[in-house]
Structures are given as structure tokens and as C-alpha cells.
Amino acid sequence: MSSLLWIRLRVEAPPPAWDAVAAALERIGCQGVELLDAPPAVVGYLPKERESLVESFKQRLQEFPQFGLPPVSEPEVTEVESDTWQRAWKRFFRSRKIGERIRVQPSWSAKRPQAGEILILLDPGMAFGTGSHPTTALCLELMQQYLKPGDRVADLGCGTGILSIAAVRLGASEAQAVDSDPLSVLVANENTERNEVAAKIAVREGDGWNAIEGSFDFIVCNILSSFLIQTASQPSRFLKPNGYYLVSGVIGRNWRSVARSLEAAGLHPVERRKRRQWVAAIYQKP
Amino acid sequence: MAKKVINVLKLNLPAGTATPAPPVGPALGQAGVNIMEFIKRYNEQTAAQKGSVLPTEITVYEDRSFSFIVKQPLASELIKQAAGIQGGSANPLKDKVGKITRDQLRQIAERKMPDLNANDVEAAMKIMAGTARSMGVEVID
Numbered sequence: 001m002s003s004l005l006w007i008r009l010r011v012e013a014p015p016p017a018w019d020a021v022a023a024a025l026e027r028i029g030c031q032g033v034e035l036l037d038a039p040p041a042v043v044g045y046l047p048k049e050r051e052s053l054v055e056s057f058k059q060r061l062q063e064f065p066q067f068g069l070p071p072v073s074e075p076e077v078t079e080v081e082s083d084t085w086q087r088a089w090k091r092f093f094r095s096r097k098i099g100e101r102i103r104v105q106p107s108w109s110a111k112r113p114q115a116g117e118i119l120i121l122l123d124p125g126m127a128f129g130t131g132s133h134p135t136t137a138l139c140l141e142l143m144q145q146y147l148k149p150g151d152r153v154a155d156l157g158c159g160t161g162i163l164s165i166a167a168v169r170l171g172a173s174e175a176q177a178v179d180s181d182p183l184s185v186l187v188a189n190e191n192t193e194r195n196e197v198a199a200k201i202a203v204r205e206g207d208g209w210n211a212i213e214g215s216f217d218f219i220v221c222n223i224l225s226s227f228l229i230q231t232a233s234q235p236s237r238f239l240k241p242n243g244y245y246l247v248s249g250v251i252g253r254n255w256r257s258v259a260r261s262l263e264a265a266g267l268h269p270v271e272r273r274k275r276r277q278w279v280a281a282i283y284q285k286p
Numbered sequence: 287m288a289k290k291v292i293n294v295l296k297l298n299l300p301a302g303t304a305t306p307a308p309p310v311g312p313a314l315g316q317a318g319v320n321i322m323e324f325i326k327r328y329n330e331q332t333a334a335q336k337g338s339v340l341p342t343e344i345t346v347y348e349d350r351s352f353s354f355i356v357k358q359p360l361a362s363e364l365i366k367q368a369a370g371i372q373g374g375s376a377n378p379l380k381d382k383v384g385k386i387t388r389d390q391l392r393q394i395a396e397r398k399m400p401d402l403n404a405n406d407v408e409a410a411m412k413i414m415a416g417t418a419r420s421m422g423v424e425v426i427d
Contacts, residue, residue, distance in 0.1 A: 006308055015403055016413040020420045022298050022339075023362035027374050032339060034309040035296035045308030056376070060420070063379055069416035080308075085315030093320070128322040135326070159322070224330050251330050 004082040005048035011061065012041045013072035020069050024060040028053040041073075048079065086125070093130055099141040102166055104131035107194055118169045120162060121194050127179075127187040128159035135222050135248045138273050138280035139163055143170060143220065146244050146270075146282055151217035154178070154238065156208050157227075157249075161188030161201065163220050168197040172218070177203045178211040209234040220246040222280075225254040232261035239285040244270070248280035255279045293317045293346040298360060301332035301340050318350045332356060338363050341401070358401055361417045364394045375422020383422040391415055391425055 009030075013021050018040075022033045025044035034043040046053065058075060065071050095105040103117045113119040122130060129136045143163065147153070149171030155164040158177035167175050177192075179185055185205045192198040204211050208223070209231055216238055221228060228247050235245040245267060250258050252274065259281070263269065267283035274280075295313050304310055306321045314321045324344070332340060341357040362374065369384030386394075388411075395402075395410035404410035415425050 008308070008312075017416075019361035020417040022360060023374055023417070023421055026339065026362070027376065030309075031305070031307060032297060032299040032309050034313045035298070035341075037296075043309060045312070060378070064416075064420060066379065067416045067419035068412060069420055080312065082311065085311040085321075086306075088315035088318065124320075124322070128326055130320065130323075132320065133323045133326065224333060226333055249326065249330060251327075254330075 006080050006082065007046045007048055007051050007054065008043060008078045008080050009046065009054065009057065010036075010041055010043045010076040010078075011072050011074075012039055014040055014070050017064065017070050017072050018042055020064065020067075021061070021072060024057055027060070028057050045080075093124065093132070096131055098131050098137050099144045101144055102131075102140050102169075104140075104162065118166070120165050120169065122160055122162060122191055123187070123194065124160045125183070125187040125190075127161075127181070127184040128157075129162040129222075130160065131162060134275040134278040135280065136162060138275055138278065139220055139222055139246060139248045140166055142246055142271070142273065142280060142282055143167060143218075146246070147172060147218050152214065154212045154216045154219040156212070156219070156221040157223040158188050158203065159184050159222075161191040161203060163222065164188070164201045164203075165192060165195045165197055167218070167220075168200045169195070173200070175201045176212050176214075176216075177201055178206050178208065179203075180205065180207055209238070212238060214238075215240050216243060218244045218246070220248070222248040225250045225258050228258050229261045232265040235262075235283070236266055236285055241285060243285050245283040245285070246280065247283065248278070250279045252277045252279055289347040289349065289351070291345055292348050295344040295346065297342050297344065298339050299328065299332075299342050301335035301338050302329050303336065304328050304332075314344070317344075317346045319344070319346055319352050320350075324352065324354075328354065358397055361394060361398050361414055362421060364397065365414070365418045365421060365423055368394060369418075369423045371423070374420075378420055378422035381422055382424050385424045385426050386418060388425060388427055391418070 021042040030044035095111045107121045107123040151172045153167040153172045153175040155177040164175040164177040188203045192201045270282040272281040344354040368386045368390040371384040375381045375383040
């Protein structure tokens with residue numbers, strides 16, 4: 001991914017002034033801020049091309065005492081490149097065994113798989129799914145149990161492509177992987193090639209159910225619960241009789257409304273698993 | 287045994303629609319947290335409050351796992367809601383964009399007391415009034 005330039009604005013301010021500084025940053029287009037304790041400061045970021053707005057921000061800060069707010073410092077302005085943080089967390093992604101057979105490993109790791117392990121090599125970039133998150137791990141576990149060799153698989157919200165790659169390595173004849181984020185599509189394509197399964201996986205940019213074609217033995221959907229509820233009538237259209245629908249990405253307190261909508265759509269619950277606050281479950285089309 | 291905490295990050299983030307763009311990327315990247323994993327959890331947990339910006343405290347542990355809590359909405363959010371406006375004034379000294387009453391100010395101050403380090407409601411109200419005025423919102427009796 002190409003690197004973008006950002007302007008970092010750091011304002012030293014006592015905590016009572018934080019919300020006012022944050023509001024002024026939001027006013028010039030910052031999507032959220034970071035708050036620092038020692039010394040107390042508020043940090044916001046703007047894309048480089050919006051640098052001209054910094055002057056009006058400085059003006060706002062100087063007016064603070066007139067509003068009865070404590071005075072704050074001039075903003076310290078620095079430039080940062082986006083790739084510095086994109087790579088920063090990678091050193092903490094380690095080889096990891098999930099369920100009985102699957103081992104997920106960073107593409108840069110030299111560790112060798114043990115006998116009988118299915119190895120998936122990943123470079124996640126900025127996409128979701130390394131297997132370290134419960135929503136992904138639960139999917140991998142349930143797939144090892146319910147996916148059959150020869151299955152046709154659909155993977156909605158594919159992220160890094162980890163679940164489609166696992167499906168093919170577990171014997172699926174083909175997989176259609178879909179994500180609405182163009183960056184994820186790029187990353188998923190790289191990962192399918194890295195794992196030598198690209199011939200069996202079609203990665204597409206698209207909007208969930210609208211982007212898949214045909215009928216499937218197994219559909220996995222690891223997105224937000226609101227998506228699962230809104231599209232609860234779709235799995236039956238795309239599943240073959242006795243086909244499985246694996247849902248994940250649901251936080252415990254949202255589970256009941258997801259379950260209710262899937263059952264109302266005629267799907268039968270088969271198994272449900274919970275890890276930390278996350279729930280994943282398998283449903284079957286009668 | 288409890289896991290060792292190595293970092294506590296404080297971020298104000300848009301509910302349900304956080305992205306890897308700053309401030310999330312730099313703050314979490316430096317702390318060694320998987321940015322996308324955080325975003326997924328945050329957006330799932332805050333989807334119902336879409337449209338507000340929420341103060342979020344993220345605790346990072348030694349193994350780079352994390353947990354987070356979402357705190358009371360920002361004073362500026364509460365002020366916008368009370369005044370019934372979308373955003374603050376571009377020029378708060380000259381252009382006033384809304385009004386709130388002292389009663390509304392007191393309610394906001396009481397809600398924000400735990401996050402403010404203020405000694406009493408009066409002190410918290412003073413801070414809230416300043417925040418309101420810096421957004422072009424007048425406080426009326």
C-alpha cells in the first residue's frame with residue numbers, strides 16, 4: 001500500500017480544556033483524537049492536503065481564555081507517513097495453531113509446520129483476519145469440524161482471505177471471497193497466491209450477498225451483527241439443501257437478535273461457541 | 287495471574303465507523319496492537335451510537351492483547367445535543383450557533399464530573415460553559 005502524508009497536531013492542554021481542543025480539531029476535519037497524560041496534550045491528524053486549515057485552528061486556540069477556558073499551547077505541527085504505523089504491529093503476529101489441524105503463520109516466519117498440520121501463510125497488511133482474534137479463530141475451528149471435501153464455499157467479508165484459504169486447504173473444491181474494502185481484496189489476492197490456492201479462490205470487491213454467484217454447500221460470514229440481521233433471508237437463497245451457514249463477529253449481547261432473525265428465516269441452529277465476549281455459530285438449511 | 291499492563295491509550299473515536307486512519311493507526315501501531323482487530327471490536331460494540339464521538343480507553347497488555355472501555359460522551363457532543371445543533375461555530379467569538387440553559391449545563395456537568403477531575407459541580411459547570419462558548423453556544427439563564 002502506498003504511503004500517505006499526514007499532519008500531526010499536538011496541543012499541550014490541561015484536561016479541563018481537552019474536550020474544547022478536541023471539538024476544535026473535529027471542526028477542521030480530524031476523525032477523532034488521541035489524549036496524552038504526561039504532559040497532558042491532545043493530538044489530532046489531518047491529511048497533508050488539508051494543511052491550510054491549521055491557521056484557523058491556531059486562531060481558535062488563542063481565543064480560549066476569552067471563553068473562560070484554561071490557556072493551551074500553540075500546536076506543535078509535524079509530518080508523519082502512514083506506513084510507519086502500518087508495519088509497527090507486525091512484529092507481534094506469531095505462528096499459532098488453531099483447532100486440531102490449522103497453523104496460521106506470518107509469511108515472514110521460518111517456523112516449520114509439524115506433521116499433519118495445515119499451514120496458512122499470511123501477510124495481513126491492513127486487512128482483518130490473522131486468526132488471533134476470537135471471531136476468526138472460532139470460524140477456523142468450526143470449519144475444521146463441518147466443512148466437507150468437495151464443498152463449494154462463499155466467504156463474505158473475507159479480509160485477508162484467511163477463511164477461504166483454510167476452506168480450500170481443508171478440501172473445498174472452490175471458494176468465492178468477497179469484501180467491500182478494495183484494500184482487503186488486494187491483500188486477499190496476495191495471500192491466495194502465497195498459499196498456492198489462487199486457482200480455486202475468486203476474490204471480488206463487492207457488497208456481500210450481491211457479489212456471489214451460484215449455490216453453496218458452506219457459507220461463512222464474519223461481519224458485524226447488524227449485517228447478519230439485515231441479510232438474514234439471504235443464506236437460504238444461496239445454500240444447497242443441508243448446506244451450512246457459519247456466522248461470526250457477534251458480540252454476546254447482540255447474539256439473541258441475530259439468532260432470532262436467522263431462525264425466523266428458516267435456518268436450524270446446529271452449534272454455537274463463545275470465546276471471551278464473541279459468539280460464532282453454525283446454522284443449517286433444511 | 288492478571289496480565290501486565292504496558293500501556294493505556296485514550297482516544298476519542300467516531301462510534302461504529304472507526305477506521306485505521308489516524309489517530310487509531312499511529313496510536314495502536316506504536317503500542318503493537320493489531321489495528322484491524324481493534325477496529326472490528328470497537329465498531330461492533332459501538333454501532334448503536336453511530337453519529338457520536340466516544341471517549342475510549344484502551345488497555346494494552348504485555349502480550350499485545352487489549353481491552354477497552356467506552357466512557358461518557360464528550361462534553362462537546364452533549365452540548366451539541368442539548369443545543370440541537372450539528373456542529374460548532376467556525377468563528378465562535380462572532381457567530382453564535384445555539385443556546386443552552388444553565389439547567390442543561392448543570393446536567394452536562396454532572397454527567398461529565400467523573401471524567402473531569404473537577405472538585406464540585408460549580409467548577410465542572412465553569413469548564414462546560416467555556417467549552418460551550420468555544421463552540422459558539424451561549425449559556426442563558
